[in-house]
Amino acid sequence: MKKLNLICGLLIGFLILTSCSSNDNDERENDALIIGTWNGKTTSDGEIPENDIITFNSNNTATFICRSFCIEYNGIESSVDGTWELNKNILSLFWDENDVEHITVSEITKYTLTLKTITPNGKEYIEYYEKEI
Incomplete structure (x- = not known):
């Protein structure tokens, strides 16, 4: 009986460890x-x-170049630098201490990125990006 309990305990421990490492690999x-x-x-x-x-660098810095909206409403292109952090499917962009965005990454592949945000009025807003090659 002790042997059976030991085997069950080892099996459960193995399952827990392998399931956690899979999530870690997905995040990386x-x-x-x-x-x-x-x-x-x-x-x-x-x-x-x-x-x-938008450019994401390996040192967790980011640059966003606003063209369409900024040119249409301000008459000029603008850019902002900051840092980024990806935790599971939540992309956090820190442009400065007062400007932080938390965006859902709906899809990410080698060549496509789909970002989803909820506007202040509760509307879902989705942006589609292609990776520059």
Whole structure:
């Protein structure tokens, strides 16, 4: 009976360890996939053509270049530098101490990135990006 309990305990411990390491690998994989320059293609509302650019660097710095919205409303392109952190599917962008965004990564592959945010009025807003090669 003691032998059976030992085997069951070892099996449960093995299952717990392997399931945790799989999640860790997925998170590291997503971190590696997000690194690079992403060109905006479309948005869910289609109102503003999406041609913004965001670059994620391996040292967790980021640069966002605002083109479409900024040119349309301000007459000039603008950019902002900050840092990024990806925790599971939540992308946190820290532009400064007062400007922090938490965005859901709906999909990430080697060449596509889909980001989802909820606007202050509760509307879902989706941005589609392609990786610059």
